[in-house]
Amino acid sequence: MKKKLSMLLAIMIFVISILTGCTQTKELVNVEGDVVNDSSNPIEITDMAGRNVVLEGPIDRVVAIGSALRVYTYVNGTEKLVGIEKGQQSAKTGRPYIIANPELEKLPLVGEGFPANPDPELLMNVNADVIIAGDILDVNQIEELQKKIGVPIVVISYGSSAVFDQDMYNALTIIGKVVGKEVRSKELIEYMEGCKTELTNLTKDISEDKKPSIYIGGLSYKGVHGIESTSGNSPVLNVIGAKNVVDDVGKSGSVMIDKEQLIKWDPDILIIDENGLNLVKEDYQKNPDYYNALSAVKNGKVYGQLPYVSYYNNIETAMADIYFLGKILYPNEFKDIDVIEKADEIYAFMLGKPLYNIMAEKYGGYVQINLE
Known part of the structure; x- marks a missing residue:
């Protein structure tokens, strides 16, 4: 009888230790393999301006300004977006990322868009968890804006090439990490590199x-x-x-x-x-x-x-x-x-x-x- 009780006690301790270990896991992963961020899992990022940014999860409300909006839609469509610049609002421009996502036109305005500077008041009004800024302000301006609105800003850049640029791949990777779509970011990079390889192979000889x-x-x-x-x-x-x-x-x-x-x-x-x-x-x-x-x-x-x-x-x-x-x-x-x-x-x-x-x-x- 004592042996049975001892074994039962040991099993209970083992199960409790497993459950406790699970609750202490820092990274939660969804079925697609993406890391899911929550309040106990801060995201640490070195952005493309060399700034260290810590995001406290969950990240549910995002604004992408400048060139970042286009790259964002590649990774995550319009999910989690809560604002848009006026200069990027109309599908009549012929920009594919706007044509593909007409719901962007209905988002609240957060500013005029480049070359105008972001509007701090409008940015604060949408209560974003993070702002992703692309090719729009220098580092000092970003830091000043971040202090003014109290929202973390992650900087990305397109790079200098219209296609197949490593900076573009870095931007996709960062956005994927911010919104928990790292698998999608990797797929995009692999697809683009696949196109590049195909084009190179067709013409190399x-x-x-x-x-x-x-x-x-x-x-x-x-x-x-x-x-x-x-x-x-x-x-x-x-x-x-x-x-x-x-x-x-x-x-x-x-x-x-x-x-x-x-x-x-x-x-x-x-x-x-x-x-x-x-x-x-x-x-x-x-x-x-x-x-x-x-x-x-x-x-x-x-x-x-x-x-x-x-x-x-x-x-x-x-x-x-x-x-x-x-x-x-x-x-x-x-x-x-x-x-x-x-x-x-x-x-x-x-x-x-x-x-x-x-x-x-x-x-x-x-x-x-x-x-x-």
Whole structure:
């Protein structure tokens, strides 16, 4: 009898110790493998400004300002968002992350949006647990704003590239940790890297003498521009090893060329970013001889690409554009790629909805262009 009581007592102690151990576990994990934050599980983050930020859980109310909102929607849709900047509120802008999430328009306003500074009073009104700020204020301004509103601010950054940037991956990782969606963040990074690998593999064996030259005009940069607005050392073209005539200038990023330089370069293929297409067509009507002197125009090698620059870079559209550009430049290598299907795959994975037709209706889509 004593042996039975001793065994029963031992079993009870063992069970109690297991239950006690469970209640003391610091990290709770959901069925998807994400860490669930609660009041006993503070989140410690080193943000992309090098600041150490401690968030006391649970994180249920989030505001994302500047470029952070777009990245946030990739990770967590509109879940937990409680405010939006006026500059990001309208789906009429053609920004995929807004089109995919029309409920964003109904959120309370927290400010005008970049380039205006955040509104402390409006931010306090929404009672956020955390603010995620992207590419909008310097560190001193962030610290001042945080003290003023009493809400922790986590800083992220896009990086300098329109696509496949390590800074972008870091931003996704940080947001995933803040909102308990680390598995989703990892999936996004793996998907983007998979696209990069596919594009690189499709084009890595093409010899330079088999590559047509290309120029992309009409690119947006702090506004809409005509044919003279382009990009040097373009990440969109570099990933497919394209022969970008603008690289002769030796500059990276936005470049405004003298229009006569385009005549000298005379690229084989001319791409017009459809944000600037109307300006290019207006210019054509004023000076058709200029455009008709270009080989690409003479040979019917003028195409439109979906605009990816609108309130910072729309990463998913830039990725879709690369597949389209690859198909135009290297039709044999991309013969098995349906660029419209690929665009919808990218939109669906990044934002949850196939958006190509909506974007094409707004801008024109992946089509051959007649400037007349």
